[in-house]
Amino acid sequence: MEENIFRKLLEERGWRLTKQRNAILQKAFSYKGHFDPESLYLAMRGKGMKASRASVYRTLNLLCECGLVEKVGKTEQGTIYEQSAGRKHHDHMICIQCGEIIEFYSEKIEKLQEKICRELDFKGKNHTLEIRGYCRHCHAGENGLEGDSSHGY
Amino acid sequence: MEENIFRKLLEERGWRLTKQRNAILQKAFSYKGHFDPESLYLAMRGKGMKASRASVYRTLNLLCECGLVEKVGKTEQGTIYEQSAGRKHHDHMICIQCGEIIEFYSEKIEKLQEKICRELDFKGKNHTLEIRGYCRHCHAGENGLEGDSSHGY
DNA sequence: TCTTCCATTGAGATTGAGTCTCAATATAGT
């Protein structure tokens, strides 16, 4: 039961595992992939478990500090989170048509980043690599119409 | 004079090069590096050239569509832009202590991304790679205290 | 030049994510 991991991590920092925090925790981990605070909040209202918007945001921040959850990025619709406990690091492709998010991982890219950090004397803590474009389903039939081939794509 | 390039691009789309648009254009291009809409707006108020906040946001969106300017990313303080006309694509390191932004470019990383896109049948349009951490000046003297070495850094 | 038409502007209202406030409530330790 992962709740115990949470409790331990929380207690190490002198935090309490309250009903609300636990509920938010459970809900966050019920998502296999990505989620945003507002959806999580609304989804919880539906069920018996409820917590205020303020608590949802507060708790998500705590979970981030614990390293159980992490911010993937900011979009027009707000911050996107995902659970990170036990998950391997990965990067994202985002379809700008349908919004699909595809995860990928490249050992080579990771290594190259480390190399560049060393070269520039930068102490990297984390990073995000986000490729925006059209997914398999959305670029079917298009003839590469508009724009911006300046990046070599 | 780059203004002519702008005018041509605007006219191609049936847009007018108004005083305000031109002023915003000039101001945006006066930045060598990154800028945000609010700063640009405030900086303009100071000078003779002025435009409303609404026009600044509207015009920056137009400039993005033209490809003259591009969104680098979203931060707590809002969207960061940079001019992209004539500039080579590059990625960013951001110091989470002092906010310094370091630009870098890696041909190898670019190529790897293209390869991964092909493999996953994803039509990449653009991307952002952002490494967060501590710059040369800010990590001096630290002993790698807190956190998150899970990414290999 | 005058007039009509339509794009553009700007002040302020509005939205929406996220944070803050603070009184009420819950919990831990004694």
Add this chain to the structure above:
DNA sequence: ACTATATTGAGACTCAATCTCAATGGAAGA
């Protein structure tokens, strides 16, 4: 149970960004 402290939640607040709509202004024709 009592006290001290942590937490909660409703709603106020902040701030970026967009929207509204009356007023402005430039372009093209009469």
